[in-house]
Amino acid sequence: MKRLLTPKVRDIEDIWKLHIERIKIMRKDGNAPVDTMGCHRLADPLASPKVHRFQILLALMLSSQTRDEVTASAMARLKEHGCSIDDMINIPTDELEKILCPVGFYKKKAVYIQKTAAVLNEKYDGDVPDSVEGLCGLPGVGPKMAHLVLQIAWQKNEGIAVDTHVHRISNRLGWFTTSTPEKTRLELQKMIPREDWQNINHLLVGFGQTVCLPVGPKCSSCLCNDICPSSKTKTKVDKVEEETERQEIVKIRKISSKVKTEISAQKLVRTRSKKII
Incomplete structure (x- = not known):
């Protein structure tokens, strides 16, 4: 990539805004796995609204510590079997495990999925909760999943979804120093305007999948390498x-x-x- 002129910026607000501008340039091709196989693309668009929302939740539950390609394949197998709340309640656990494998922690997730399906059936009339509190009360669902479910399934912008990519990149770029994704979320929400909360996860995840890799980041081709404190170039x-x-x-x-x-x-x-x- 063409090297950009390095501006003389010292204020952290100027720095993070410049980082975002350059990351958007690097992400304009939409060639990251999250762009084509992200959870927002895995639910059946022809399913009823309730089933569609449930499938979004399922995809997010499976995606934790799992590559997008593996999650997409597992969701395809689930939809082939039948991917509604009733289907997940009635399927034998060992059979569900076979469908989910090799998703990360697939045995534990099979249990979480069946417990969650039962809770949704009994407590939410077969639908997905539309609040962070309700979603985080489901087995195996944390803040990151909750905020993404609200954004994708309910079009609600209640907070920033922070996964390992967002947590790693925010700290690498020197925006702040935080020890957990939840602490990163709180700092990001102070820093980034609310109207941009919904886009930051997708932007940084794709950047983390293609350029700012966990191991061996491609600093030499990164447009932020001259203003990144962690740059090796x-x-x-x-x-x-x-x-x-x-x-x-x-x-x-x-x-x-x-x-x-x-x-x-x-x-x-x-x-x-x-x-x-």
């Missing part, structure tokens, strides 16, 4: 500027330390003079 100009800034900081610290020492010495002299008097 630096030009000679970048290195010279960084070294100059480092030396200036060292000088300032030395001067500051010297001034503090002189002030302390002067205070000590005045104190001793008062005692003598």
